[in-house]
Amino acid sequence: MFRQKMMITFVAAVAALAVPGFAQSExxxxxxxxxxxxxxxxxxxxxxxNGIENKSNDSAGVxxxxxxxxxxxxxxxxxxxxxxxxxxxxxPGSLAGVKTYSNxxxxxxxxxxxxxxxxxxxxxxxxxxxxxxxxxxxxxxTQTRAAxxxxxxxxxxxxxxxxxxxxxxxxxxxxxxxxxxxxxGLDRVTHRAEPSVGFGYRF
Numbered sequence: 664m665f666r667q668k669m670m671i672t673f674v675a676a677v678a679a680l681a682v683p684g685f686a687q688s689e690x691x692x693x694x695x696x697x698x699x700x701x702x703x704x705x706x707x708x709x710x711x712x713n714g715i716e717n718k719s720n721d722s723a724g725v726x727x728x729x730x731x732x733x734x735x736x737x738x739x740x741x742x743x744x745x746x747x748x749x750x751x752x753x754x755p756g757s758l759a760g761v762k763t764y765s766n767x768x769x770x771x772x773x774x775x776x777x778x779x780x781x782x783x784x785x786x787x788x789x790x791x792x793x794x795x796x797x798x799x800x801x802x803x804x805t806q807t808r809a810a811x812x813x814x815x816x817x818x819x820x821x822x823x824x825x826x827x828x829x830x831x832x833x834x835x836x837x838x839x840x841x842x843x844x845x846x847x848g849l850d851r852v853t854h855r856a857e858p859s860v861g862f863g864y865r866f
Contacts, residue, residue: 693735694865697818699828701726701861705746705765708854710838715849716755717838722748724765726859730773740787742769742812744857750795750839752849761803761841764796767834769812786815787832795839803841810836814857824865832857 703726709718724746732738744767751758771789778784793810797803816830834855840846 693732694824695732695738697730697826697863697865699728699861699863701728701828701830701859703744703746703832703857703859705748706856707748708856710851710853711755712849712851714754715752716758717750717752717849717851717853718758719748719750722746724857726767726857726861728863732773732775736775738773738775740769740771740773740789742767742771742791744769747798752840752846759845761800761843762798763839764798766794766796767810768792768794769810771812775818781820783818783820783826784815785817788813793834793836793839795841797841800841803843806839806841808836808839810834818863818865826863826865828859828861828863830859832859 703724705719705722705724707719709716711717724744726742726744728740728742730738730740745765747762747764749760750763751760753759769789769791771787773785773787775783775785789812791810791812793808794805795808796805812832812834814830814832816828818826818828820826834857836853836855838850838853840850
């Protein structure tokens with residue numbers, strides 16, 4: 664239910680912001696807005712602290728992004744992503760796992776630099792939150808963690824409006840413990856890598 668509400672909110676916000684963009688003249692050389700949908704892989708760094716290991720299984724997810732550029736090169740983006748995996752804590756070889764729906768909501772500064780008419784590399788940095796929603800685990804509660812995001816990639820034009828986006832994003836945050844007594848004090852700063860690829864529309 665939470666995931667559905669977040670996706671509906673994201674789509675509604677994008678639609679509201681995008682309407683003025685469709686009124687732009689076809690004469691505009693540089694597009695100010697774009698939206699994209701990407702499939703991504705998620706790979707959590709395995710960490711060991713005081714003999715206790717934290718890791719998750721590799722998984723896949725989906726990411727939706729809206730960008731607005733204030734100038735030809737500088738802009739901002741809003742993202743919503745979803746994936747599911749298992750978060751594990753414990754001694755190596757004896758780990759307890761919690762099946763988790765992971766929702767990510769971010770805002771970021773974006774700098775782009777077109778190379779010719781075909782490729783537009785970009786870098787980004789920002790902040791937001793990860794919402795960890797445990798599934799079918801007694802006593803586990805939904806937990807929100809503040810997070811930073813950084814990354815880069817490139818848009819490859821297929822036409823004046825349609826492009827392929829290849830991107831890498833890194834997320835830095837404090838690992839979830841779900842309010843479980845068994846996980847109390849085991850959280851630590853960790854890193855999640857999210858390479859992705861997808862399609863977008865520029866207007």
